[in-house]
Amino acid sequence: MALLRVLTHPDPRLRLVAERVTDFGEAFQTFVDDLVETMYAEVGRGLAAPQVGASLRVVVIDLRRPDEGGKLVPGDVFVLANPEITFREGEIVWREGCLSLPGIAAEVLRTEHLKLRYQDRLGEHHVLEARDLFAVCIQHELDHLDGTLYVDRLGPLERALALQDYTEAQHLAGRQAPPA
Template identity: 45%
Template sequence: MEIKIYPDEVLKKKAEKVKEFNQEIRDIVNQMFETMYKRGGLGLAGNQVGVLKRIVVIDLESGKERQGQNKIVLINPEILEMEGEQLNQEGCLSLPGLYKKVKRAAYVKVKAQNADGEDFTIEGEDLLARALQHEIDHLNGIVFIDRLSPLQKRLALQRYKKLKREYERKTKKK
């Protein structure tokens, strides 16, 4: 799958709720994991690959030998609870090379469905809480720089323009 790069319009759109749980959904989930691992990400939302469905995949294990052991699939996720605060560096596969400190809740509880449509809840702290919030934001048409102050966002976008040109040069050479 192709990762959509900011400012692609699909990143600003709200994803639709998944109503049918079938092989197509399972295939999308598998392709999203494959794409995320290939690009070295920790999470990926449907919007980021041009799929406007409320689908998120997360795997916080970035090392090749551990990939796939802690896969998290969230379909139609909703944040139920948020507590505390953390301020940490955040990046995004749709904004390659850009990292900024973003304020997030330190703990979240999320209700979702798995690829078979079964309901479950997941609780996350620290990095998992951050990943859950980041990916659910994507489903709502929000990228992490939208969480910055207007000045920080303007500076981040100036930096990102340079990074994007470098990224485009590298990907054209391949």
């Protein structure tokens, strides 16, 4: 297994619409393992293939709920290939961050309850139902498959402020802010 490099905004590869997964063979299995390992290494709750520069419709999610001591521990890993939301109900506001936008977070309006059709890492078809944090994570990661970042879902002013904070956070982190 290997750690993959997570791309950060404004890398143009984060803006591509990803291709459907059609080959669930050995190379894909290795890629999924690397994606999961990278998600844990980066302390994220989810990671989408486009975030590591792969134009594939697959995301991995582990909610890593806190244990009794408040420490986030690995839980169930979901590998969602070719996912499609088939039902939406209710609204929820959640404070989101993203490994591709390090250093900032903002409140985003999402669907509270959804149903999803997807294929697992072996290509088997499934449906699942999700609420609250799980539903939010799914929507956040699925957005990456269509080249959407959570800041795109903010109002114009909030978005501008978030991106300004991001530029400052990048600067403080010692990174040269690339041209937008």
